[in-house]
Amino acid sequence: MGNKPVSALRQAYLCCRVCHKTLPQNAQEVVQCPRCHTQVYARIPHSLAQSWALLISSFILYIPANVLPIMTLNKAGVMRTDTIISGIINLANIGMQPIALIVFIASILVPLLKMFGLALILLAVQFNWQRNVCLRTKMYRMIEYVGRWSMLDIFVISILLGIVKFDKVASVDIEPAALLFESVVLLTMFAALRFDSRLIWDDINE
Amino acid sequence: MLSRLNTDKLTACPECDLLIDTAEPVKEGYVSECPRCGYIVEHPVRLSIRHNFLCVVTGLIFYFPAMMLPVMKFTMLGNTQAMSIYNCLLTLFNTGNMGIALLILLTLILVPLAKMVLIIFITTRLYHKVKTRYLAVSFKWYTRLSHWGMLDIFMLSILVSAIKLRSDAELEPGLGLYAFVILLLSSSLQTQLLNKRLVWTLIEHHGK
Numbered sequence: 001m002g003n004k005p006v007s008a009l010r011q012a013y014l015c016c017r018v019c020h021k022t023l024p025q026n027a028q029e030v031v032q033c034p035r036c037h038t039q040v041y042a043r044i045p046h047s048l049a050q051s052w053a054l055l056i057s058s059f060i061l062y063i064p065a066n067v068l069p070i071m072t073l074n075k076a077g078v079m080r081t082d083t084i085i086s087g088i089i090n091l092a093n094i095g096m097q098p099i100a101l102i103v104f105i106a107s108i109l110v111p112l113l114k115m116f117g118l119a120l121i122l123l124a125v126q127f128n129w130q131r132n133v134c135l136r137t138k139m140y141r142m143i144e145y146v147g148r149w150s151m152l153d154i155f156v157i158s159i160l161l162g163i164v165k166f167d168k169v170a171s172v173d174i175e176p177a178a179l180l181f182e183s184v185v186l187l188t189m190f191a192a193l194r195f196d197s198r199l200i201w202d203d204i205n206e
Numbered sequence: 207m208l209s210r211l212n213t214d215k216l217t218a219c220p221e222c223d224l225l226i227d228t229a230e231p232v233k234e235g236y237v238s239e240c241p242r243c244g245y246i247v248e249h250p251v252r253l254s255i256r257h258n259f260l261c262v263v264t265g266l267i268f269y270f271p272a273m274m275l276p277v278m279k280f281t282m283l284g285n286t287q288a289m290s291i292y293n294c295l296l297t298l299f300n301t302g303n304m305g306i307a308l309l310i311l312l313t314l315i316l317v318p319l320a321k322m323v324l325i326i327f328i329t330t331r332l333y334h335k336v337k338t339r340y341l342a343v344s345f346k347w348y349t350r351l352s353h354w355g356m357l358d359i360f361m362l363s364i365l366v367s368a369i370k371l372r373s374d375a376e377l378e379p380g381l382g383l384y385a386f387v388i389l390l391l392s393s394s395l396q397t398q399l400l401n402k403r404l405v406w407t408l409i410e411h412h413g414k
Contacts, residue, residue: 148353
């Protein structure tokens, strides 16, 4: 390779985060994108700090979201209260392993991988780790794409609440963990959005 | 329509900020990737504004049936309950689950509608080549909102809850389910057909 890849910022070019237009950097700090009229920053301001704050909050909420019950099913007077994990185990026990697997992936595996993956990426930027940079970019891309799917369980509970309404015969109640889990998913989604993926490559020695 | 996307000689990769030489045009059907992180910088496909418009009109026709008509009917001991998305939202509000009700209101009801309205506005303006300053703002909001529509996840949730309920009592699909499937298909087809980079270039040329 003849020419060594160098970041656009070091060559005085900015890239608009919204419409991806490449602009020459002026002397002044804040530029407005001529195409979409958004303020263009070299990097999202306070990106790392904000991502950390959102991610740590999601870690804290993740514990009660898994310990507390997520819903109560009342079937002919018999109450059954489930947490996320016990609901999945129950599904597997009554012979619905494929569905149990889908719910397991969406509500346990994806949030955990996402939170630890994002923490790893943030740590790497913070401490300037030099290896596996490309892998981290791909991981970030996947985290951004896959994060929304954790809302699956929340929607399933809402559907059950909306359809199982037979007063004393059968009914569903939503318990506190549902809102906590929703907050965890939203916080991790915001954490991924606030993170500027260009930071991954900024201090890499070619 | 236009198939040449990039009029700039240099492009900064939006994901890793590598400055890429894009002076040479990419042939149609080929993809140019960022050599460092693999981000697809240019993917020249033809953009049909009319196809986008038609997808959204189909979506809008089926939007209200999908929201109001029952998605599933559940029969237990002679009693039948029907569930539509709108009903579901009301039940959530009435039982005091505001947080989840708001999530459903935003991601299933308001965001998909707002996206369709914005696309109708943008495509008609681009088609008639009307200059307005709102074009850039609307497309900016469209790109921001597109992350938050969750119709596809709700579809999977319908399947999961149907299988969960199947053993307890009789379950029947309602008309709303068919409308919802059409809404979902037309909206994902429209997303696939929309070439965001090309729309930005068009807006730059005859937006304000």
